[in-house]
Amino acid sequence: MNSTLPGAPWLIAHRSMLGINKPYKLKLNGQDYVLWQNPAGEIAALENICPHMQAPLSEGWICEVNNSITCPYHALEFDRAGRLLKHGLAKGEPLANKLELVVQGDLIWTYGEHEPRLPIPDLLSSRTEGFRFLGITGDRTIEAAFLRCIRINYDFNHQNGVHRELFRIQENPVELFEKNGFEASVIQTFIRSENSLSEILKNLSLLTLPKQIRNELDYSFPSTILFRARLPLGEVLQAFILYPESEHQTRTFVLFYGNLQSPLFILPGLRNVLERSLLNSTAKVVEQDTNAVASLYPAQKPKIRLPKEEILTYAEKLYHDW
Ligand code: FES
Ligand SMILES: [Fe+2]
CATH class of the missing domain: 2.102.10.10 (Rieske [2Fe-2S] iron-sulphur domain)
Incomplete structure (x- = not known):
């Protein structure tokens, strides 16, 4: 193997x-x-x-x-x-x-049974300070090879297709993409249109999302992608984790951290309901990514290129040059 x-x-x-x-x-x-x-x-x-x-x-x-x-x-x-x-x-x-x-x-x-080739990244320990750990979500095995799975996390154009119904993202301008070896950072803004009432009733966490969400992504190749967003209720931080179970299967889970504050949290159970709902929405995001990745046909050389694919090329290069 x-x-x-x-x-x-x-x-x-x-x-x-x-x-x-x-x-x-x-x-x-x-x-x-x-x-x-x-x-x-x-x-x-x-x-x-x-x-x-x-x-x-x-x-x-x-x-x-x-x-x-x-x-x-x-x-x-x-x-x-x-x-x-x-x-x-x-x-x-x-x-x-x-x-x-x-x-x-x-x-x-x-490191499994191999000699270490990269240090353990300190991204998570350094960035999660001051946050409360809210739980694990989106824990699943994806029926796809590791490269396929990691590509979607470095792909800024898939929101418009894969996550369209969940977040109604119209545009996501990227204002910063910096890379430094195996680490990279991105700042982008999600510009959303309104969710319908029935979408909100199905997913209360949508109430916490404004129409513009500025978010920061920190990548530590190959295992970790940290997504941090400032919402009116406070900050949320999600670490998307990936590792190869086999050549054809990839495990993923999300460590969810939050720093949510609201005077309304004196209402019994409200904090809990909202935090649960945020975790569930993230599980939904992972499910959508998982299904998208697992449904792809065997890779071919793309005949079309979209803007903002540099970070995708960067991750692919790290993978192939390993
Ligand atoms: S004790 Fe016999 S197989 Fe484990
Ligand atoms: Fe996604």
Whole structure:
């Protein structure tokens, strides 16, 4: 199995996705892994393959006392180093392969089984300061290769098609595009037309959106795209995360942060309703992107070019030159 962008740092999960003492299965570059978090917040990660008869460890169970996982097939128990445990004691060398993690606060990064070629970006830790973490949304597997998926996030022209009904964006002038190696920044404004009453009733978060939204995007190739918008109610910040599950599948999720303030929030439950609604709208955006990307025919050389495609070309070049 070929790895996509070997040596890139991948943000494979936020701590809140793991739960406590529960096996959490994920796939990265064709390989399945199992993670678990103990109540002290320590995170273990092994290849999901039992070294006895290759059962999926993630179907087994966690022992809190031993901080171990037990295989569902013959109930052999492994500690977080992958060593076999007998009566709570580790025997010999690790047998189950470990996945090296880099845990930064709530963010769980890994290079998979490759030597690092880029440092872990500090974009998220530096930009999310002062924001409240509102949750994970838009968590899904896209049936498409990584390059296809990342292209849509670097594509400023798809709002008019893919997200037309949701946001009614008429124009999105881009006033800044700066690139510096694997990092890039963009400032653009969404100019919207009115949503209909029925659209608003279906999606209350549309009430929070003015007709012009100035937003800033920060890109850290290849894993992270940070979208920050100032709304009348305060700022929202969404980190769109991507990593390759295999050559043909890409995982995505969004870390949603907000800094919303309103005197109306003294009304019980209002803050919660609006925050939920914003998370749901983002899930809808991701669903629309996902469906658009998964529906594409095999790539050909484009015979038409639109304005504002430089950033798309930039991302493609980083991918191909890797
Ligand atoms: S296959 Fe895991 S214990 Fe036998
Ligand atoms: Fe999109």
